[in-house]
Every structure is written in C-alpha cells, then in structure tokens.
Amino acid sequence: MREVTKDKIAVKIEPNHPITRDMIGFDVILDGEKISKINSNLGFSHKGIEKAGQDRYIGQYLPAIEKIDYFAPFFYSHAFLSALERLSEIELPLYAQYVRVLTMELNRITSHLSNLGRFMDVLNCRSAAFHFFNMQNEILNIFEKISGGRISCNYYVFGGVKNNICREILTEILNFTSKFKEKFKILQGFTKENPVFLDRTRNKGIIDTQNALEYSITGVNLRASGLNLDFRKEKPYLLYDKLEFHAPTVFEGDCYSRFALRLDEIKISVELVKQCLDWLLSNCEEKCNLEIKLSDICPKAGAAVSFTEGPRGLIMCHVVSDGGKKLKRVKWRTPSFYSIQILEKALIGLNLADFAVIFDSLDINSSEADR
Amino acid sequence: MCRRKRLEYRAFWGEIIMELEAIQAFKMLNNLKNKGFITLLSLMAEDLSPIETDISGGENFRLTYTLYNPVLKEFKEIQTIVNAEMRSVSTLFKSAKYDEMEIYDLFGIKFKNHPKLDRIFLDKNFVGHPLRNNYKMPETQTKKGY
Numbered sequence: 016m017r018e019v020t021k022d023k024i025a026v027k028i029e030p031n032h033p034i035t036r037d038m039i040g041f042d043v044i045l046d047g048e049k050i051s052k053i054n055s056n057l058g059f060s061h062k063g064i065e066k067a068g069q070d071r072y073i074g075q076y077l078p079a080i081e082k083i084d085y086f087a088p089f090f091y092s093h094a095f096l097s098a099l100e101r102l103s104e105i106e107l108p109l110y111a112q113y114v115r116v117l118t119m120e121l122n123r124i125t126s127h128l129s130n131l132g133r134f135m136d137v138l139n140c141r142s143a144a145f146h147f148f149n150m151q152n153e154i155l156n157i158f159e160k161i162s163g164g165r166i167s168c169n170y171y172v173f174g175g176v177k178n179n180i181c182r183e184i185l186t187e188i189l190n191f192t193s194k195f196k197e198k199f200k201i202l203q204g205f206t207k208e209n210p211v212f213l214d215r216t217r218n219k220g221i222i223d224t225q226n227a228l229e230y231s232i233t234g235v236n237l238r239a240s241g242l243n244l245d246f247r248k249e250k251p252y253l254l255y256d257k258l259e260f261h262a263p264t265v266f267e268g269d270c271y272s273r274f275a276l277r278l279d280e281i282k283i284s285v286e287l288v289k290q291c292l293d294w295l296l297s298n299c300e301e302k303c304n305l306e307i308k309l310s311d312i313c314p315k316a317g318a319a320v321s322f323t324e325g326p327r328g329l330i331m332c333h334v335v336s337d338g339g340k341k342l343k344r345v346k347w348r349t350p351s352f353y354s355i356q357i358l359e360k361a362l363i364g365l366n367l368a369d370f371a372v373i374f375d376s377l378d379i380n381s382s383e384a385d386r
Numbered sequence: 387m388c389r390r391k392r393l394e395y396r397a398f399w400g401e402i403i404m405e406l407e408a409i410q411a412f413k414m415l416n417n418l419k420n421k422g423f424i425t426l427l428s429l430m431a432e433d434l435s436p437i438e439t440d441i442s443g444g445e446n447f448r449l450t451y452t453l454y455n456p457v458l459k460e461f462k463e464i465q466t467i468v469n470a471e472m473r474s475v476s477t478l479f480k481s482a483k484y485d486e487m488e489i490y491d492l493f494g495i496k497f498k499n500h501p502k503l504d505r506i507f508l509d510k511n512f513v514g515h516p517l518r519n520n521y522k523m524p525e526t527q528t529k530k531g532y
Binding site: 057058061063065066069225228229230231242244249320329331333335343344346348352353355356385386 | 424426428430433452456481506516517
C-alpha cells in the first residue's frame with residue numbers, strides 16, 4: 016500500500032465481497048480505472064488438512080478429504096485412495112473401476128455446471144443461471160441415491176466402492192443422458208449465442224502457452240491456451256486408456272475459450288458415462304464384497320504419488336508411510352493454488368470491471384487453494 | 387549430513403528419481419530447466435527427524451521437486467536433504483514462489499533470494515511451524531487484532 020500516490024487508489028476486495036464468493040481476499044491498486052498491482056490474501060479457510068493426515072487413522076481421515084474441494088469430492092477421495100492402493104499393490108476389481116469412472120465423470124459435469132451457472136449470475140442473467148443449477152441438481156439427486164450424501168458423499172473405500180448401484184438408479188442415469196442433447200442446446204443458446212456473454216468474455220485475460228506452463232497451470236485452463244495435456248491420456252489410471260474420448264484444445268487463451276471448453280467437456284463426460292453404463296447394465300448383478308474395516312487399513316512402508324485429472328486441473332497426492340496405521344506425510348497439489356498466481360499477472364492493465372470475469376473463467380475455488 | 391531411517395521410494399509412474407546434495411540439486415534444476423523441463427508440478431517437504439525427540443528443529447528435511455517437460459512428455463523427480471536452508475528456485479520456476487512460501491510457513495525452511503518470504507496460510511503472529519515433528523499442539527492459540 017506504500018505505492019499509493021495522488022493518482023492511485025487502493026481497493027480492498029475482501030472475503031465478504033460478492034464477486035469473490037468464497038473466502039479469499041485481494042489488495043488491488045488502481046491507476047484511474049485500470050489495475051496496476053494486485054496481491055492475494057490466502058488462508059481464510061485453511062483447514063490444516065495435511066496436519067490432520069498425520070494425526071489420524073486413515074479411516075478417520077477419509078471423510079475429511081472431501082472438504083478440500085466441495086465441488087469435486089469424488090476426485091479427491093480417489094486421488095488419496097489410489098496412492099494408497101499403489102503403495103499396497105492392490106488392483107481394483109473391474110466393477111469398482113467402472114463405478115469410479117462413472118461417478119467421477121458425473122462429478123465433473125456438476126463442477127463445470129456450477130462454474131458456468133455462477134458466472135451467469137455475475138452477468139445478471141438470472142434465468143440462465145437457474146437452467147444450469149437445475150441440471151446440476153438432477154445429478155446431485157442421483158448422488159444422494161447412490162451414496163446418501165449430495166455434496167460430501169464418502170462413497171469410495173480402500174480397494175473399491177462402498178456398495179453396488181442398483182438397476183433403477185442406472186436407468187435413471189440413462190434417462191439423464193438420453194435427454195441431455197435437448198437441454199444442452201438451451202445451455203449453448205445462453206452462452207455461445209448470447210451477445211452479452213460474448214461481449215464480456217472475448218479477447219479478455221489472454222494467457223499464452225509459455226506463461227501457462229511456467230505458472231504450472233493444468234487442466235481446462237491449459238487446454239484453452241493451446242497445449243493438449245490431459246492426464247487421463249498422459250498417465251492413464253482406472254479405465255481411461257480403454258475408453259474412447261478426445262479432449263478438445265483451443266489456441267486463443269482468452270476467457271471465452273475457457274468457458275467454451277468447459278461446455279464441450281460436459282459433452283465428453285456424458286459420452287464417457289454412456290460407455291460405462293453399457294458395461295454396468297449388463298453386469299449389474301456382480302458384487303464387490305468388501306470386508307475391510309476402516310480402522311484396519313495398514314499400507315506397506317514406502318512412498319507413492321497419484322495423478323488425477325480433476326475439473327480444475329491436475330490433482331497430485333504424495334503419501335509417505337512407515338507401515339503403521341497412521342501416515343507419516345500427506346501432501347496435496349491443488350490446482351487452484353497455482354491459478355491464483357497467474358490471476359495476479361493476467362489482471363494487470365485491465366479494468367476493475369473485468370475482475371469478476373477473469374476470476375470466474377479460471378475456475379478458482381479458494382477452499383481448494385487453502386487446503 | 388546424517389540420513390536417518392531412509393524409506394524406500396517407489397517410482398510407480400516410471401519417473402527417474404535422483405538424490406543429490408543441496409548445492410548440486412540447484413545446479414541440476416537449472417540445467418534441466420534449460421533442457422526444457424519448464425513446469426514445476428509440485429514441491430514437497432518432509433521432516434525426517436524421529437518423532438520421539440524434542441530436539442529443537444530437527445534440521446533434517448527432504449525436499450522433492452517434480453518436473454515436467456511438455457515437449458518430450460517426460461517427468462523427473464529430484465530429492466535433496468537440507469538443513470532448514472535452501473536456495474530459492476523462484477527465479478527458475480515462477481510457480482515456485484507460493485510453494486516456497488507454503489513450506490516456510492508450515493516447516494520453517496528458509497529459502498535464500500526469495501522475493502517475499504512470509505507466512506501464507508497462518509497468521510503472522512502464529513508461534514511455531516505445525517508440520518515439524520517437534521511441534522506440540524497448544525491448548526489454544528487465538529488470533530488477536532480483529
């Protein structure tokens with residue numbers, strides 16, 4: 016704040032400001048209407064999730080993991096469990112692999128829909144926002160039937176999934192995918208054919224490939240700036256090397272391309288869900304009996320890493336164990352932590368009015384960044 | 387430099403893991419950056435001192451750098467063991483700035499030549515570094531000044 020002179024104004028965008036929504040703060044210095052410097056304040060929702068991993072038994076730690084990112088609970092519990100399963104050299108049964116892919120892709124759809132819906136709210140297109148939220152709500156209802164929880168599901172366990180998905184729920188998911196095409200046309204009308212949306216997002220907050228790589232940006236944000244890096248293909252886990260899909264890439268790197276790619280990713284996720292349903296509906300009676308008590312999980316001594324392509328980017332989980340019931344060290348790599356750093360660079364020289372657009376286009380979740 | 391109770395590291399994804407001394411590690415990171423490993427995917431610290439002892443600041447930490455080359459599509463991991471002090475790599479990798487601030491906050495490892503080494507998650511008046519093995523949880527540690 017020392018750089019404030021007669022022409023420059025300091026503005027605080029603190030956690031209770033409507034555009035940040037989550038718990039994150041920014042110190043902005045304005046030169047007229049343009050942003051000349053920006054500093055972020057993290058730590059408002061620091062939960063000490065890495066410390067909790069060392070102090071608790073593994074079974075007690077599992078429900079806490081999902082609180083890192085409340086929009087993507089399935090991805091985080093998979094990232095942690097797959098690191099442990101690799102450490103103990105356990106291979107998942109085929110049924111559990113299909114169910115994990117199915118639920119994770121459904122989760123990716125809800126995460127992208129909520130991001131686009133919240134951005135519509137910022138643009139004051141309230142009716143459009145509720146179309147997105149309604150569609151998200153249909154999938155959350157399915158999650159509730161599968162696991163009993165809408166947002167924190169706690170459905171995965173060490174070596175598989177908690178229980179089978181019955182035929183009724185599977186047909187409900189099939190109905191959702193068959194009706195999807197009509198609904199998707201409406202969503203496209205609100206975004207790609209909406210003059211207000213195009214005006215606010217085109218040619219704003221451009222990030223080039225070199226910068227994105229140096230700032231360690233991954234996921235949709237990187238694919239929007241021209242590099243086709245998808246960790247589902249790069250380091251295949253579960254069944255992703257057997258399933259057919261191709262994540263699209265765009266070269267513009269502006270806000271519009273990031274939002275447009277997120278819409279296209281929803282389409283791809285629905286196709287992946289259809290491929291999983293084909294197998295699951297014919298093998299519905301297969302059972303995965305798991306009689307592992309949560310307190311008895313005891314991985315082998317050593318260290319392991321897992322890579323998971325989350326909705327916001329690459330999720331990495333390092334696990335170090337000495338063979339006991341408690342872990343020695345758990346380290347999380349959360350993608351939003353790195354997106355905040357590039358936000359500080361991308362905003363310089365732009366109007367303060369564009370802050371909300373670029374903040375939403377990078378899909379930053381402060382709860383995830385703070386851990 | 388004493389190395390107590392080393393755990394066996396498993397390269398599950400086929401990465402090449404190198405263990406180097408602190409000075410050599412910085413040179414190697416510099417070399418790799420020039421060869422095209424421009425992305426630092428993650429930076430992890432780990433306290434190697436035994437949990438039972440109360441010796442102030444175990445002073446024995448392992449740092450793990452995970453690098454990625456987008457052209458060759460290769461991964462590499464570099465490990466060093468340091469004495470609570472290391473040269474900063476924020477000039478080589480821009481994303482390392484926050485990573486090193488986080489490690490300073492939770493472990494108390496000081497990075498030389500860092501542009502702004504400060505606490506990032508915890509309050510500035512917080513006492514101690516919570517992920518060290520010799521840290522003892524106090525009954526209460528309240529934040530003042532609201």
